[in-house]
Structures are given as structure tokens and as C-alpha cells.
Amino acid sequence: MISAVLLDLAGVVYDGESAVPGATEAVGRLRAAGIPIRFVSNTTRSTKRAVLDRLARLGLSVCSDELFTPAEAACSWLREHARSPHLLVHPNLIAEFPNLTGQEPKAVVVGDAGDAFDYRALNAAFRELVDGAELLALAPNRTFKDVDGKLSLDAGAFVAALEFASQTTAIVLGKPAPDFFRSALATIPCAEAEAVMVGDDAETDVAGALRAGIGHALLVRTGKYRAGDETRFEPAPTATADDISAAIDWILAKRSETE
Known part of the structure; x- marks a missing residue:
């Protein structure tokens, strides 16, 4: 059962001031499927308002209570x-x-x-x-x-x-702290085991989420990803996807299997 998705931002949804190809459409597909999303970012160079403004410029409407920093x-x-x-x-x-x-x-x-x-x-x-x-x-x-x-x-x-x-x-206080993931899910609410994390950092995003009890964690080959990252840290990713679009394909297919 997949009841919520946690998305990293830098390297997953956007790269600098540009959206990762297909990211806007991928987020839209999650919303169309009725799956709650929480954006969990470890960015510490920008205010929350600045991050929300960047997302808006990329065509993504994200509410303040959907973003956790x-x-x-x-x-x-x-x-x-x-x-x-x-x-x-x-x-x-x-x-x-x-x-x-x-x-x-x-x-x-x-x-x-x-x-x-x-x-x-x-x-x-x-x-x-x-x-x-x-x-x-x-x-x-x-x-x-x-x-x-x-x-x-x-x-x-x-x-x-x-x-x-x-x-x-x-x-x-940020990823990979278990309470950071849990605080985001608590606003849905959603049990950790029914959530999926998508990130480009195999250590803080993926292994951190799995250690926190998140049901699935997908590593994308964009952003800071480097070849072999999927084997460098434990627990290993549930799956590795080329980008956020492929990750959302995996999530939607997995969800349909359990419905």
C-alpha cells in the first residue's frame, strides 16, 4: 500500500534554476492520482519562501505546509x-x-x-x-x-x-533524522510503512528514509548521483530509477498492484 510520497528537491525536481526534465509532469501525475506529496529538502542556503518561489517559477504550485526544511x-x-x-x-x-x-x-x-x-x-x-x-x-x-x-x-x-x-x-534536524521524515508524514497523516521516498542522495535520502521506517526509497540517477551510489550505503535503495519520471512510473505501478 502506498499512501504518500516524499520528494527531495535539488537534483530530483530541479537542478539550479531549471526543472529536471519531466519533473513538473511527474509531480502532476502524482497529484492526479490523488497521492499526497510532501517535499522534504535539506537545502540550507535558501529560505522556505525562496524555495516556494523557485518552485512556482518552474510551474509547480506547492503550499507552505507541503514543504519541510x-x-x-x-x-x-x-x-x-x-x-x-x-x-x-x-x-x-x-x-x-x-x-x-x-x-x-x-x-x-x-x-x-x-x-x-x-x-x-x-x-x-x-x-x-x-x-x-x-x-x-x-x-x-x-x-x-x-x-x-x-x-x-x-x-x-x-x-x-x-x-x-x-x-x-x-x-x-534534517534528513536522515527519522523525526524529519515522520513530521512530514504526520501532516497527511500516513504510516511510515505506507510512504515512498524519492531522492538523489543514497545516504541521507534513501538509506536514511529506510532506517526511519519508510516503506520504500527510490534513488534517482540525477543531481548528485554518481555511478555505484546504490551499493555504497545500507540499507540499499528499494529501486534505482533514471529520473523522477521513472520513479513515479514505479510508484504508480506498485500502487496499482496493491489496490
Whole structure:
């Protein structure tokens, strides 16, 4: 039984400012079939509003409550635990953390800060950690597909450096944290075993979803995918598809088998 689909965005639905070929139509086919969709992105360089605007420019109408981002999860965590953020994030993302400063104790929030990952910024975060701050990782991704088409370092390497130096274990808020997948499904609602995840990252999207109890996880050969990714991490993908269109073909065929 397939009752919901979780879709990654970068590398699956869009690549930079362009839609992945067939992506708009693929999402439309899911909606026409009456299958609820939640978009679960680990992007930490753009605000939620900016992501929604990008999708709209690509011809995809996505409601705010259909999109889940790590920054949103971090704000909820900070409010719940009465923490003030020390931000080590991309300048574009700072606007996602309004009215959360000034209270103690603190939590270091790490995203893909890009060029802001310099020694001074990393050392300031380290000093907060040794003074007792929690470490929040918006996403632990190793790499992302950069604008030149090549892989670049993502936030995961910097999170690992701060963990090592401060002897602290990060609290991961985006994928592959089980609660991130579950919070998206809770809004449908849908049991984890009845959902399918589609992503281009075999580690955080696919293996992470399966470890969280998601029934199926499909790896697409677009975005950051590189040959052999389907065998690099456990659990292995339920299936590997050429792109989102082929992934939706698989989902619709699988769903028809159980109806």
C-alpha cells in the first residue's frame, strides 16, 4: 500500500534554476492520482519562501505546509528547548531565525554556510560548544551538486570537524533524522510503512528514509548521483530509477498492484 510520497528537491525536481526534465509532469501525475506529496529538502542556503518561489517559477504550485526544511525544524527545536541560536549558516538563511536571540543557554546551528565557513566563524562556534552550547546540524550531507555541475563540500564535513574538536555529538534536524521524515508524514497523516521516498542522495535520502521506517526509497540517477551510489550505503535503495519520471512510473505501478 502506498499512501504518500516524499520528494527531495535539488537534483530530483530541479537542478539550479531549471526543472529536471519531466519533473513538473511527474509531480502532476502524482497529484492526479490523488497521492499526497510532501517535499522534504535539506537545502540550507535558501529560505522556505525562496524555495516556494523557485518552485512556482518552474510551474509547480506547492503550499507552505507541503514543504519541510531543516531551518524550520531548527526553529521549532530552539523554541521548545528555550535556546538562543549561534548561527553558522549561509547569509541567505539568517532571516529564518527571527526573534530567537538573547536568551541563554545557546545552541550552535550549522548549515551550509558557503564562504562563511572560515576559521574565525568555525572557532567562534567551537568556543560556544566548549562553553556548553548544544550543536544542531541542519543537515549532515557530505556533498552537493554545485553550479558548475561538479560536487562540492556540503555542511557535513564542518559538522564533523566541530564534533571532533568539541567532543560533542550533533543533533541532526534534517534528513536522515527519522523525526524529519515522520513530521512530514504526520501532516497527511500516513504510516511510515505506507510512504515512498524519492531522492538523489543514497545516504541521507534513501538509506536514511529506510532506517526511519519508510516503506520504500527510490534513488534517482540525477543531481548528485554518481555511478555505484546504490551499493555504497545500507540499507540499499528499494529501486534505482533514471529520473523522477521513472520513479513515479514505479510508484504508480506498485500502487496499482496493491489496490
